[in-house]
Amino acid sequence: MLQRTKIVKLLASEQPVxxxxxxxxxxxxxDAKDFSxxxxxxxxxxxxxxxxxxxNLKNYEEVKKLTTGSSLEVRGALVRSQGGNQKxxxxxxxxxxxxxxxxxxxxxxxxxxxxYLRTIAHLRPRTNKYGAAFRIRSELSFAIHKFFHExxxxxxxxxxxxxxxxxxxxxxxxxxxxxxxxIPHTKDGKVDYGKDFFGKEAHxxxxxxxxxxxxxxxxxxxxxxxxxxxxxxxxxTRHAAEFWMIEPEMAFADIHDDMDLAEDxxxxxxxxxxxxxxxxxxxxxKFVEPGLFDKLHNIVEKGFARITYAEAIDIMKKSGHKxxxxxxxxxxxxxxHERYLAEVHFKRPxxxxxxxxxxxxxxxxxxxxxxxxxxxDVLVPGIGELIGGSQREERLDVLLRRIKxxxxxxxxxxxxxxxxxxxxxxxxxxxLGFERMMMLVTGIGNIRDVIPFPRTPNxxxx
RNA sequence: UCCGGCUUAGCUCAGCGGUAGAGCAAUCGGCUGUUAACCGAUUGGUCGCCUGUUCGAAUCAGGCAGCCGGAGCCA
Numbered sequence: 001m002l003q004r005t006k007i008v009k010l011l012a013s014e015q016p017v018x019x020x021x022x023x024x025x026x027x028x029x030x031d032a033k034d035f036s037x038x039x040x041x042x043x044x045x046x047x048x049x050x051x052x053x054x055x056n057l058k059n060y061e062e063v064k065k066l067t068t069g070s071s072l073e074v075r076g077a078l079v080r081s082q083g084g085n086q087k088x089x090x091x092x093x094x095x096x097x098x099x100x101x102x103x104x105x106x107x108x109x110x111x112x113x114x115x116y117l118r119t120i121a122h123l124r125p126r127t128n129k130y131g132a133a134f135r136i137r138s139e140l141s142f143a144i145h146k147f148f149h150e151x152x153x154x155x156x157x158x159x160x161x162x163x164x165x166x167x168x169x170x171x172x173x174x175x176x177x178x179x180x181x182x183i184p185h186t187k188d189g190k191v192d193y194g195k196d197f198f199g200k201e202a203h204x205x206x207x208x209x210x211x212x213x214x215x216x217x218x219x220x221x222x223x224x225x226x227x228x229x230x231x232x233x234x235x236x237t238r239h240a241a242e243f244w245m246i247e248p249e250m251a252f253a254d255i256h257d258d259m260d261l262a263e264d265x266x267x268x269x270x271x272x273x274x275x276x277x278x279x280x281x282x283x284x285x286k287f288v289e290p291g292l293f294d295k296l297h298n299i300v301e302k303g304f305a306r307i308t309y310a311e312a313i314d315i316m317k318k319s320g321h322k323x324x325x326x327x328x329x330x331x332x333x334x335x336x337h338e339r340y341l342a343e344v345h346f347k348r349p350x351x352x353x354x355x356x357x358x359x360x361x362x363x364x365x366x367x368x369x370x371x372x373x374x375x376x377d378v379l380v381p382g383i384g385e386l387i388g389g390s391q392r393e394e395r396l397d398v399l400l401r402r403i404k405x406x407x408x409x410x411x412x413x414x415x416x417x418x419x420x421x422x423x424x425x426x427x428x429x430x431x432l433g434f435e436r437m438m439m440l441v442t443g444i445g446n447i448r449d450v451i452p453f454p455r456t457p458n459x460x461x462x
Numbered sequence: 463u464c465c466g467g468c469u470u471a472g473c474u475c476a477g478c479g480g481u482a483g484a485g486c487a488a489u490c491g492g493c494u495g496u497u498a499a500c501c502g503a504u505u506g507g508u509c510g511c512c513u514g515u516u517c518g519a520a521u522c523a524g525g526c527a528g529c530c531g532g533a534g535c536c537a
Contacts, residue, residue, distance in 0.1 A: 030496050037496050050497075067488095085497055108473065108487050109498055115530065116473070170536065207537090232535055233463060245537060324533095335533075388537065433537030446530095447537095458528090 002075065008045035010078055013088055017078040020090065022049065025126060026070045026101075028109045036064055038095075040074065043125070046132050046279050050081065050089040057095055068109050069101030069126070114449050121453055122462050129287070132280035133442055133450060136273060140438060143272035144225060144246055147265050153221040153248060158208030160227065163200055164412055171231035172203035173241075204229035207431065209247050210363075210416050213392060216249035216427055217419050223248035225434075233457050237446040238384070240435065242455040249429035255365075255374040255391040258428035259351050262378050262387050263304045265432070266349070270296050273441055281441070289443025295381070296441065298348060305350040309333075309372065312341055312352050319345065332359045333377075335384055342379040349380045362402045364390040365426075376430070383440050389430020396420040 002021045010020060024042030031037075034055045039048040051074050053063045066072070076092040083089070106120050107127060117124040124130040145155065161175050177197040178184065184192040193201045208224040215222045228245040248265075250257060273281060274296060285292040307315070309329075316327040316337060321344070325334050333352075341350050353376040354367060364373035378387035393399040399420055403410050410417075438450035448454040453462045 028498070030494090030499055032495060033493085035495085037499090039497075048497095052495085082495055083497065103488050104472070105488095106472075110473080110486060111498085112473070119529095228537075230536075234535060235463085236533085236535090237531080239536070243537065385537070431537060436537060 004073075006044035007040070007042045007047070007049045010049055010088065010090075011045065011047055011086075013078060016080060016088070019075065019093075020078050021073060021075050022051075022090065023073040024049075024071070026066050026068055026072065028068055029066050031064065036060075036066075038063075038066060038072075038074075040072070041126075041131075043131055043135075045135075046128060046283060047086075050083070050086055051076070051092050051095075052089055053092045053095055057092060059095065059097070062097060063095050065100070066097065067101050067103065067105065069105040069107060071098040071101075072096060073098070114446065118448055118454075125452070128283060130449075132283045133438075133444060134452065136277050136280050136442060137438055137450065139273060139277045140269060140434075140441065141225070143269040143276075144265075144434075146272065147268045148221075148223045148248065151221070153223045154215070154219045156208075156212060156215045156219070156222045156224050157226065158205070158211040158215075158224045158247075160205050160229075161198075161202055162205045163198060163202055164210075170206050171233075172206055173229050173231045175202040175204060206230055207245070207247065209249070209429065209431065212247050212249040212429065213416070213427065214419055216251045216429070217423070217425070220252075221248070221250045235457060237448075238436065238439070240447050240451060240454055240456055243447070243451065244434035246432040246434060247429060249427060251425050251427045253391070253428040254426055255353060255376060255428055258389050258391060258430055259304075259306060259353065259376055262351070262376070262389060262430055262432075263349075266304075266378070266386070266437070267300050269437065270441060271300050274300070284442045284444070292443045295443075299380075302348050304378065305346040305348060307350065307352055308354040309352055309356065310354065312337075315345055316340060330356050330358065338377075338379045338384045339381075342384075343381045347381065349378055349386075351376050351378050353377075357402075360390070362406050362408060363392050363399070365393045366398055366402070374428075378430075380440055382443075383436050386436050386440065387430050387432045389428065391426065391428040394420060394424045394426050396424065 002019060004021045004023050007022060007024065010022065022040060022042065024040040027039040027041050027048050029036055029038050036053045038051040038053055040051055041048045053060065057063055073096045074090055074092050075094040076090045078088050079091050081087060081089040107123055112127070117127065117130065125134055148155070178195065184195045186192045206228060208226065212222055212224050224247045226244065227242055229242055231241065232239065248261060250261065281292065313327045313329050316323065321340060323336055325331065327337060353374065354372040355375045356371060357366060357373045360373050360375045364375045366373055374391035376389050377385050380386045393402065396417065399417065400410065403413065435447045435450050438444065439447065442450065444450050448456065
């Protein structure tokens with residue numbers, strides 16, 4: 001029984017092969033006098049393989065009707081091509097048609113806009129661009145795991161449903177099994193979550209960090225890589241309600257170890273893609289972001305700039321550049337500031353650290369100056385904030401003081417505080433938005449186009 | 463959520479007060495080792511929805527919806 005061969009393997013062949021079997025979808029068909037050229041793609045790579053279907057095939061009349069999008073298998077010989085655009089092609093001995101795509105197949109053999117393809121997100125992986133994008137997405141995921149695995153980090157699965165409604169990273173989606181048309185109430189008129197599935201309020205996670213820290217305190221170096229949910233009404237090209245995040249956490253590490261890890265990880269992943277996804281990346285360098293390869297090589301080869309928040313403010317003040325929001329110590333950095341630093345001033349990724357404590361989360365470690373925290377953001381050209389991280393506050397008394405200052409409920413964090421009560425150690429970590437990294441490496445400008453089925457406000461099709 | 467723009471054939475768009483157009487796709491035919499093939503013909507639209515102005519609205523005004531971009535929030 002002849003085994004199916006993936007097209008990527010056939011196209012890499014050095015020699016003709018007497019008999020091969022391929023299965024895939026028709027991208028386009030062109031008729032010649034006594035035969036038909038069929039371009040077949042099976043998703044294993046960007047390129048199609050050209051099939052020569054001669055009129056001596058017993059179902060040639062059917063083959064001549066093959067439309068774009070139809071599915072088939074072809075048995076035949078891999079032979080050297082007479083045409084100039086490909087080394088090998090398949091001289092078909094048998095073509096078995098699985099399914100003929102009717103004339104209303106929505107994908108034409110021409111360029112479609114991203115906006116249109118978003119309306120048929122279930123079919124867009126069959127296009128060159130989206131096929132390439134999602135092969136890259138797969139390869140990038142693998143690179144992330146490879147990077148951490150090689151460094152001895154353990155992969156931890158933190159929960160997606162959480163009982164603490166105060167992780168402090170944005171609006172959360174409620175998880176409930178209560179009947180929305182018949183909600184139970186307590187005596188004082190509030191919703192009685194005691195009758196809900198978990199016996200208390202539950203939400204989808206906005207971050208696995210707090211759980212991740214607990215595992216770093218046991219396993220040393222860990223990372224999470226999973227879906228995250230934010231119910232923010234954000235309508236931008238860089239936000240989705242469901243996205244994937246990578247969150248490493250290192251025990252016995254400070255903010256500088258954290259920055260090193262972030263920079264190494266970004267460089268490793270891009271290096272991996274340059275090596276393993278070159279053909280797919282070429283499409284993006286050619287049609288999506290001219291100069292993409294230069295940008296990626298630049299990131300891998302040059303170090304990231306590293307400055308403090310105070311220095312960043314200073315650079316912007318002295319720049320003479322006109323900002324809509326004037327840079328002053330204490331402000332939260334705006335998109336225009338991040339872009340100026342990464343795109344105009346440094347022209348490469350820049351890590352900003354030591355932010356005023358007022359604009360950062362409670363768990364970030366208070367610096368000796370008493371007014372900044374050991375937080376760091378990695379800003380990259382074109383994207384803005386790619387990574388946000390910090391050294392965590394390991395001193396129980398300082399952490400408790402911060403929780404009080406911010407008016408948070410200490411009782412909600414008892415389990416978290418235990419890590420500071422029993423064998424507390426300096427530790428640090430960060431969060432990386434996986435889709436933003438996808439945007440960085442492909443040049444794709446909209447987060448909706450780097451995630452298979454995007455979820456954004458008012459949009460949950462497919 | 464705020465600001466701006468867009469919505470006309472399956473797709474991409476033109477038309478901007480006088481009864482709807484192009485290119486591509488599709489369909490049919492022709493030619494051809496072609497390569498987003500080529501040549502010819504045909505099909506295809508209550509111009510997003512509602513209301514108003516006007517003798518007359520795709521075109522002007524108002525409202526609504528959807529989409530796109532920017533901002534905020536952040537990953």
